[in-house]
Amino acid sequence: MYNQRVVIKVGTNVMTNKDNRIVKPVLDHLVWQIAELYERNIMSILVSSGSVIAGMEVMGESTLTDTATRRQVFSAIGQPRMMRHYYNIFQDYGMKCAQVLATKRDFNPGNHRDNMVNCYEGLLSEGVVPIANEDDAVSLTKSMFSDNDELASLVAELTKADKLIILTDTDGLYSGHPDAKGTEVIKNVSVDQDVEKYIQTIAKGEAEGKGGMGSKLNIAKQTASKNIPTYIANGKRKRVILDIMEGKSVGTKITL
Incomplete structure (x- = not known):
């Protein structure tokens, strides 16, 4: 029986190159870390x-x-392709994964929410890694998540996760513009700390991705307010998930 569970959200910019192509070695390294956690009796839920x-x-x-x-x-076509990538990589490590689709309304109290809880608990108890995705084919207007950060937060709360790790293509929340001299990553943030002034909007040509640092910080504070420590870190850094789970100072940690 595992002794911890962690929700890991990996963003589009982490897994793609400058030509907006999926970089398979990034997915390989991600799954390797999840497999390492599994050996330590820590179960992961991937968003x-x-x-x-x-x-x-x-x-x-x-x-x-x-x-x-x-x-x-694009999502309806791409989801089975992404799952094939993950299925094959997890299989290489002797692990199984499963897709769990949801819309925002599924998290409202009621049968849909209860069914999701049962599904997640069943998968985790069998050592299967759930991969959460928005059901884009039917998600419109009020049933849409603002981005996958919000989905990850709701999944973390739903599954009573011990941590939420939001992987992006920056090292965390900076004290100024990342390219400015003297700028540093803010290592620790409390939910009532005013750090929104540090948010920098930088045009990166994020293709079809959603959710900038302002959104991530807002979601992270919401999650941390439910006593789920949340991390914003660079998903392209080697061993980033393992380092966080080992208590090393990586990225920005948001807590109560």
Whole structure:
């Protein structure tokens, strides 16, 4: 029986290169870390972006002009492709994974929420790694998550996770512009600490990804307020998940 559980959210910018292509070695390293945690009796729940980009890789240019419809189509095509990637990599480590799709309304009290709890608990008890995704094909307007950070937060609360790790392509929350001299990563933030002034908006051409640092910090504070320590860290850093779980000072840690 595992003694801890952690929700790991990996963003689009972590797993793609400058040409917006999925970088398989990044996924390999991610799964290797999850397998290492499993050996330490720590179960992971993965919230993975990438389905839209994976769909774009298959479809190429689209004639669809409506942004919402285009995302639905790309995601519907890309989700099985992403799951095939994960299935094969987890299999290499002798592990199993499963996809759990949800819309925001599924987290409201009631049968849908209860069914999700049963599903997650059943998978975790069998040593299967759940991979949570938004059900983009039917998620519109009020049933949509603002981004996968919000989905990860709700999953962490739902599953009573011990930690939430949000992996992005920066080292955490900076004290100024990342390129400015003297700027440092803010290592620790409390939920009532005013650090929003440090948020920097930097145009990065994030393709079909959603959720900047302001959104991540807001979600992290919401999650930490429920007594779930939350980390914002660089997913391209080697062993980043293991380092966090080992208590090393990595990224920005948000707590009560």
